[in-house]
Amino acid sequence: MRDDLNGYLDFLKEGKARIWMLLIGIDAYTDTRLKPLSCAVSDCQKLEDALKIATQDFKASEIRPLYGASSDRPVTKDAVEAELETIVQSVKPRDTLFIYFSGHGEIGSDDQLYLCLSTTQTDNLLETGLGVRHLLSQLKASKASRQVVVMDACHSGGTIGQFGARSRGSAVLERSAQDPPLGDDHDDGLEVNPAIGQKLTENLNQYVSSAGKNFFALLSCEEGQQSWEVSGFGGIFTHYLVEGLKGKAANPEGLIEMDHLYKYVRRNTARLVQEQICPTRPEANQTPVRLTVGSQDIIIGVVSLTRSEEDLFAPPPPNTSLETKFEQQISRYLNAFSYCYQRQYPPRISEGDRQRLDQLAQDWLLAPPRV
Secondary structure (H helix, E strand, O other): OHHHHHHHHHHHHHOOOOEEEEEEEEOOOOOOOEOOOOOHHHHHHHHHHHHHHHOOOOOOEEEEEEEEOOOOOOOOHHHHHHHHHHHHHHOOOOOEEEEEEEOEEEEOOOOOEEEOOOOOOOOOHHHHOEEHHHHHHHHHHOOOOEEEEEEEOEOOOOOEOOOOOOOOOOOEOOOOOOOOOOOOOOOOOOOOOHHHHHHHHHHHHHHHHHOOOEEEEEEOOOOOOOOOEEOOOEEHHHHHHHHHHHHHOOOOOOEEEHHHHHHHHHHHHHHHHHHHHOOOOOOOOOOOEEEEEOOOOOEEEEOOOOOOHHHHHOOOOOOOOHHHHHHHHHHHHHHHHHHHHHHOOOOOOOHHHHHHHHHHHHHOOOOOOOO
């Protein structure tokens, strides 16, 4: 098994295999019955940055972001399907296909689950929403032997101003002009529709039973639960997804595999909600879940631990322009810091210095120390 993983890692580093990543985050909706979100797009952008770091040692990787941050730049069903079709037609058997969605999900009149995009109309989901069954049929038609779907579709539209301040309501909210504006201190008292999580799990289980490929689905919460967001912090689930991809979910060999990532995200998401939100909202729970098929672990990133000191600390080559020399020096400095931080500093430094390094490394989006 480890030989297979190491062999596939070599393929990724040599460009013989590629990770294709489609990231969809929707905050703004033209249908006023869909409550706007505040963190879906920013979560998606943070995830894009983390994936760039996790895959930086791979010779070929593709990230296709679709962000619906405002009504003047909408993400439509046609745009998503066109991007998805392009990726499906481009992937090779050795490739990995990674799809992430953050936003609302709704059940249509046909009893099917649809992911809500910027222009989705809740009274016409068939024509304007992205059907989950259709999405999975596209995955099944693709040649990618490794597939990952990460869903944060049980949003409810509000945020909590501070840990434990308030719960969040349902995705669809009928409001009138007389209603007070929703704010961080407003508790609308509505609950997330449990049918969304149930239908998502049902669709994925059906796909798993017939996929015939290595497939990994990571869902932000169990059926009947909801995804929690914190103002200024973002979605708790995606926060730990990002932290894991930066290196905190890497195994002892430096590989970031989906199963290790899932365990890291599940443990920390559930812990933070229990410790910080449940004291004031006892009904609050959020436990990420996985659905898998296939025997191979899926590599989604790697933490570089084997760079030589000569490569890291070598001066720029002669006869280079001042601009190029500056860029190379900055790159070498960051690489050298990362190397020392992960390999040399932790065993010898004081606790105070370690904390300062932690903060500096976090600011620079570097991997955590491996001690």
